[in-house]
Amino acid sequence: MADETRQNEVARYAAAVRAELSDLAMPEREALLEDLEDHLAEVVAESELPLASRLGTPEAYAAELRAAYGAGLRTTGGRFPRIHRLVGAAAAQVHGWSSVQAVREYLPELRPAWWVLRAYLVVLVLAVILRGDQDIHPIPNPFTSGGVVEIIAMAVAVVFSIRLGRWASRRQGAESWPLRAGNAVVALGGLIAVGSMSTLPGWVGTPSSPGGMPDAFAAGPISNIYPYTRDGKPLDGVLLYDQDGRPVTVVANGNGLITQYPTAADGQPITNEYPLSQTTVDGSKAMPPRVAIPPVSPTPSPSPSPGASPSGNH
Amino acid sequence: MQSLADSSQLLKGVLDLAVLAVLADHDSYGYDVVRRLRETGLSEVGDASVYGTLRRLYQAGALNSYVVPSDEGPHRKYYGLNERGRKALSESTRTWSALTAALNQLLDGGSTKNGR
Numbered sequence: 051m052a053d054e055t056r057q058n059e060v061a062r063y064a065a066a067v068r069a070e071l072s073d074l075a076m077p078e079r080e081a082l083l084e085d086l087e088d089h090l091a092e093v094v095a096e097s098e099l100p101l102a103s104r105l106g107t108p109e110a111y112a113a114e115l116r117a118a119y120g121a122g123l124r125t126t127g128g129r130f131p132r133i134h135r136l137v138g139a140a141a142a143q144v145h146g147w148s149s150v151q152a153v154r155e156y157l158p159e160l161r162p163a164w165w166v167l168r169a170y171l172v173v174l175v176l177a178v179i180l181r182g183d184q185d186i187h188p189i190p191n192p193f194t195s196g197g198v199v200e201i202i203a204m205a206v207a208v209v210f211s212i213r214l215g216r217w218a219s220r221r222q223g224a225e226s227w228p229l230r231a232g233n234a235v236v237a238l239g240g241l242i243a244v245g246s247m248s249t250l251p252g253w254v255g256t257p258s259s260p261g262g263m264p265d266a267f268a269a270g271p272i273s274n275i276y277p278y279t280r281d282g283k284p285l286d287g288v289l290l291y292d293q294d295g296r297p298v299t300v301v302a303n304g305n306g307l308i309t310q311y312p313t314a315a316d317g318q319p320i321t322n323e324y325p326l327s328q329t330t331v332d333g334s335k336a337m338p339p340r341v342a343i344p345p346v347s348p349t350p351s352p353s354p355s356p357g358a359s360p361s362g363n364h
Numbered sequence: 365m366q367s368l369a370d371s372s373q374l375l376k377g378v379l380d381l382a383v384l385a386v387l388a389d390h391d392s393y394g395y396d397v398v399r400r401l402r403e404t405g406l407s408e409v410g411d412a413s414v415y416g417t418l419r420r421l422y423q424a425g426a427l428n429s430y431v432v433p434s435d436e437g438p439h440r441k442y443y444g445l446n447e448r449g450r451k452a453l454s455e456s457t458r459t460w461s462a463l464t465a466a467l468n469q470l471l472d473g474g475s476t477k478n479g480r
Contacts, residue, residue: 082419085394085441092395111412118416
């Protein structure tokens with residue numbers, strides 16, 4: 051308990067010192083503050099007295115550190131050093147919270163995961179941009195023409211991203227701002243691309259279906275419906291409606307199929323008459339699938355009614 | 365208004381030399397340097413001044429540094445003199461000796477002036 055309050059004291063003091071020096075440019079600031087926590091820990095270990103009574107205020111400590119380090123300190127060159135310091139102080143306040151401290155401790159371990167994710171997002175964003183159509187789907191998708199290319203691009207991007215990450219972390223927190231800006235762009239672009247995916251695996255796309263109707267009742271996108279009678283006769287011109295009387299529609303133009311909707315007397319296309327008449331891109335008619343009709347039981351079993359009990363035991 | 369006799373002001377000028385001299389003895393980590401300077405009698409030297417000086421000497425290439433993990437307490441970053449540091453120390457020592465010799469003479473009541 052006492053240990054924890056001392057740790058918090060160190061965190062608070064360190065955060066305040068960092069805030070005072072937040073106007074310094076990055077590599078110098080990190081270099082200057084590298085030993086800070088170690089130093090404070092030593093002082094705390096040595097004496098029960100509060101840090102400030104031994105070292106002076108964080109502001110004084112920062113000023114002394116700055117003076118001793120002396121010339122050669124670059125500032126960030128911001129035009130508003132005062133604002134910079136205020137923002138720094140606010141950030142320091144947040145960093146001082148113990149929960150934030152805990153997260154900051156394990157965050158660096160997640161870096162390699164970010165490198166891989168970053169590579170994936172870059173390829174995803176590039177794929178979306180290069181394909182330029184509405185159909186954003188998860189990659190790599192080996193069943194599309196670009197699948198192999200996507201896999202190769204992914205491998206190359208992952209290797210490159212990891213090398214970039216290792217190089218940057220070897221330079222000890224001196225990640226240059228172009229790299230940071232790049233990271234931000236990739237994260238944002240990836241977020242947008244993932245967010246606008248309409249066909250996640252196991253889902254049926256909804257936004258582009260003609261009736262705007264959700265038709266998510268299957269493992270893959272439904273592009274046509276073939277009704278059969280119970281004894282296996284294919285039906286034609288079946289109109290389907292849902293429980294609310296809305297026409298049931300499907301994602302009719304997936305898989306390279308072109309659908310010709312019949313036209314009603316009022317000139318409107320009938321989008322729920324099944325099976326849909328579809329042709330492939332080369333003009334040939336789409337063949338109905340082979341289906342397995344469940345065998346018909348030889349004796350029709352009428353639903354038992356209380357009045358006609360087969361046992362007849364009265 | 366700071367007094368001219370403020371010893372911390374005087375110390376600032378020679379802190380580099382003091383830190384180099386401490387490290388010439390043996391490699392040491394920041395807080396140990398602070399402690400050894402205090403033990404020598406430089407009680408006014410501020411912790412942050414020592415740490416800032418160490419960092420500056422390190423950045424200037426006069427020191428090498430390595431981390432020594434420890435089971436109890438924090439990991440410690442040790443500093444030691446490298447070739448450049450030893451050279452800086454011997455040069456500064458010469459300058460310091462010359463300076464103190466001259467100052468001592470001055471402070472001894474202007475014997476040089478009278479002797480001429």
